[in-house]
Amino acid sequence: DVKVTQSSRYLVKRTGEKVFLECVQDMDHENMFWYRQDPGLGLRLIYFSYDVKMKEKGDIPEGYSVSREKKERFSLILESASTNQTSMYLCASSFLSGNSYEQYFGPGTRLTVT
């Protein structure tokens, strides 16, 4: 089974802190993604990566950066956390199945910024 793990299930940080969210997948998937999920807004894509050292902005990249130094690891960085970044953060990886990409998600990190 594909396994996507995230470094923390729950995290509480203060405004202005630098926050690192780590994601690791064990199935050699090329693609990795970071989403945030908020009630009524669904899943919104922050950043994604096709390959090591490659990254692309998603729909809401402002206030975030990412790093992919190794294929299995994709990190999300909040340079200076703000209260409006309180959310559930989900990491996913995907592979090509036929001609479509199925996504495999981690358990999520619920981040609270106070």
Next chain:
Amino acid sequence: SQKIEQNSEALNIQEGKTATLTCNYTNYSPAYLQWYRQDPGRGPVFLLLIRENEKEKRKERLKVTFDTTLKQSLFHITASQPADSATYLCALDGYSSASKIIFGSGTRLSIRP
């Protein structure tokens, strides 16, 4: 602009009945449509996908239809059970050359005994 809508935020039905969830989209031409299940406090789990040239797909008690003329997918759970209670997300694939997909906001399904 591109948009995905799932017809209701919440759906409550009696155990044993068929649950039908709707996913509509505009300004897309997806090659594939996917459905995911999400339980509270967990990440979504892939259920199945349907291609644009397929009308219907089945997997156990699940059935999905895809009408590219109406720009709509219907997701059915037959003989529903309380364990089917979850949020169900539809997602569109192929809207760009990238491998990213676009998710709807989900429908929370509750099956009462």
